[in-house]
Amino acid sequence: MTKILIDTEKLRDLNSGLGQFCLNLGHELVRQRPTDGNWQLTFLVAKGQTGIFGDTVQYREAGWHDRLWRTDEFDIWHSTHQNSAYQPARHTRLVLTIHDLNYLERPDYSPVRKARETAAVQQHVSRARAVTVISQYTESVVKQHLKFPQGVDPQVIYNGAAKPPEPDGTQETPVFLRETSGSEPRPFFLFLGIIQPKKNVHVLLPLLEAFPDYRLVLAGNNSHSYAQHIRQQAQKLGVSDRLLMPGAVDEPTKWWLYAHCEAFLFPSLSEGFGLPVVEAMHVGKPVFLSNLTSLPEIGGREAVFFTSFEPDALVETFRAGMMAFYEDPLKADRLRWQANRFSWEKAAKAYWSVYEQVKSQNGLGN
Numbered sequence: 001m002t003k004i005l006i007d008t009e010k011l012r013d014l015n016s017g018l019g020q021f022c023l024n025l026g027h028e029l030v031r032q033r034p035t036d037g038n039w040q041l042t043f044l045v046a047k048g049q050t051g052i053f054g055d056t057v058q059y060r061e062a063g064w065h066d067r068l069w070r071t072d073e074f075d076i077w078h079s080t081h082q083n084s085a086y087q088p089a090r091h092t093r094l095v096l097t098i099h100d101l102n103y104l105e106r107p108d109y110s111p112v113r114k115a116r117e118t119a120a121v122q123q124h125v126s127r128a129r130a131v132t133v134i135s136q137y138t139e140s141v142v143k144q145h146l147k148f149p150q151g152v153d154p155q156v157i158y159n160g161a162a163k164p165p166e167p168d169g170t171q172e173t174p175v176f177l178r179e180t181s182g183s184e185p186r187p188f189f190l191f192l193g194i195i196q197p198k199k200n201v202h203v204l205l206p207l208l209e210a211f212p213d214y215r216l217v218l219a220g221n222n223s224h225s226y227a228q229h230i231r232q233q234a235q236k237l238g239v240s241d242r243l244l245m246p247g248a249v250d251e252p253t254k255w256w257l258y259a260h261c262e263a264f265l266f267p268s269l270s271e272g273f274g275l276p277v278v279e280a281m282h283v284g285k286p287v288f289l290s291n292l293t294s295l296p297e298i299g300g301r302e303a304v305f306f307t308s309f310e311p312d313a314l315v316e317t318f319r320a321g322m323m324a325f326y327e328d329p330l331k332a333d334r335l336r337w338q339a340n341r342f343s344w345e346k347a348a349k350a351y352w353s354v355y356e357q358v359k360s361q362n363g364l365g366n
Contacts, residue, residue, distance in 0.1 A: 002359050003040045004076040007084050009062040012046035015221070015248045016194075017275050018081055018099070024160055025080070026053050028348035039355075042074065044086060062086060076358055078351075082121045093358050095351075096128040098154070100272030101141050102198065105293075122146055129358045132157045132351070134273045137294035157351060160344030161278035164255050171256050176246040177217070188215040188244070190261035192254065192276045193268070195222040195230070195245065200267045200290065202230050206311035207265075207318060208239035215242040219249050219257060258283045263322060266295070267306055267314075274298045281339035284332030286325040288318055302331070302338045 006029065008022035026043060030053050033039055042058040050059040077088035078095040088094060103109055103117045125131060125146050131154045133139045139154050148154065177185045191201050201218055208216055218230070222245050234240040249257065258264070264280035267290045277298050280287050289295040291305040299305070304321035306314055325331050 001040050002038055002076065003042065003074045004078065004355060005042045005044055005060070005074045005088070006078045007044045007080050007086055009044050009046055009084070009086060010081065011049050011052065015250075017273075020162075020275065021099075021159060022080055023052075024162060024344045025347060025351070028160070028344040029351065030054060030057055032345075032348045032352055034352070076355060078355075079124065082124060084124075087124070090127070093129045093361070094124070094127055095130045095132070095354055095358055096124050097132045097134070097157075098125075098138060098142055099134050100138055100270070101145060102270045102272065104141070104145065105198065105270040108197075118145055125149075125152075128152060129361060130354050131155070132354060134159050135294040135297055137297055138272045155350075155354065157347055157354075158342050159273050159275060159278075160347045161275055161282060161339065161342050162344075163282050164258065164279075165252075167259070171252050174246070174249070174253050174256065176244055177215075186213060186215055186242075187262045188217050188260075189263050189265055190217050190219065190257050190280075191265050192219045192249075192257065192279075193266070194220050194224070195227045196224045197226045198268060198270045200269045200309070201265075202226075202233055203267050203306075203309040203311075203314060204265055205230070205234055205237055205239060205243070206315055208234070208242050209237060209311075210315045210319075212242075214262065215244055217244045217246070217257060217261070219246055219254070221248050254279075255283075258285060261285060263288060263318075263325075265318075266290070267309065268292070268295065271295055271298075277303070278339050278342050281335040284335050286321060286331070287335070288321055298342075300338045300341075302335045 006026060008026050010018040010022050013019045014023060033041060042060060043053055044060050044062050045052060047061050050061060074088060074092050076093045076095060080097050082098045104114055125148060131152055133142060133154045133156055136156055139156050142154055173185055179185055189207060193199055195218055204216060227245060234243040258280055263286045265288050266277055269292055271294050274295050277287055277289060287299060287303045289299050289303050289305055291307055306317055
């Protein structure tokens with residue numbers, strides 16, 4: 001019996017990209033577990049989340065006192081992100097997933113801090129038996145900045161993305177979008193993600209000047225000081241009454257926003273993957289992205305890319321992209337086909353292949 005632990009502690013924040021990664025991959029790993037009975041799955045979960053993947057697997061609840069396991073309990077340990085505080089005993093075979101090294105692009109990080117962050121990731125890489133990355137872009141970055149053990153090459157396994165639920169007619173217009181007059185809500189453009197500087201969403205404010213009948217919804221955790229900067233900029237431009245920042249939204253609200261937005265906007269400066277982009281494409285919405293890091297890879301031919309964030313150029317790119325979308329009756333279908341390239345079923349199948357490879361190294365027994 002091969003015992004494997006999957007670190008899904010990030011489930012503690014289900015509104016985050018890592019939380020969704022852990023949730024969806026975990027469910028699919030359980031569904032695809034080999035039927036030969038030779039694998040015992042244990043999930044490391046946040047406090048109170050025992051049972052989240054059903055009763056056919058085992059659980060360990062994470063806590064500050066057990067960030068290192070010194071026992072011989074597990075044969076393979078999958079760290080599902082590069083910054084996990086939870087690490088196995090030295091003999092346990094480590095599978096490491098690296099999502100990004102985005103800290104390298106942060107202007108607020110000193111060279112010393114960047115070197116310290118890289119050294120921490122390198123420690124995990126140096127003991128890994130297998131390393132996976134979530135995009136070809138991330139692969140290129142880690143090969144540039146990290147050294148891999150002999151025989152270990154990073155393998156690209158794309159994230160999946162949930163498909164929209166079937167509408168049941170019960171989801172109402174979110175409160176923050178309702179008109180006081182009781183009339184139908186005005187059309188809106190949508191960004192979804194944590195509101196922080198690397199998301200670069202302040203460049204979208206000129207769209208509110210160019211399209212005075214529209215609102216802009218920036219949905220996501222807005223506790224960073226950057227959110228206040230955006231509000232101040234909107235005030236200066238005279239568009240603050242059409243800028244909506246509701247904070248993090250739940251799953252039903254998220255899918256309502258995707259389904260009813262005019263377009264999805266994601267001008268991020270640095271992404272390892274870009275999960276909201278795939279979700280918006282699943283709904284068949286036009287997506288407008290920066291042409292940086294992993295986003296051209298994920299958006300493919302069907303996305304529209306901002307090559308400049310200067311207000312006039314950005315507005316013109318958006319205007320041309322929307323015209324092309326509405327003139328092409330098959331565009332929405334092609335966006336959905338692009339989104340279908342990324343599925344949790346494919347991701348879990350690839351991860352099970354990695355586990356099998358690590359198991360077979362030096363004859364790890366059943």
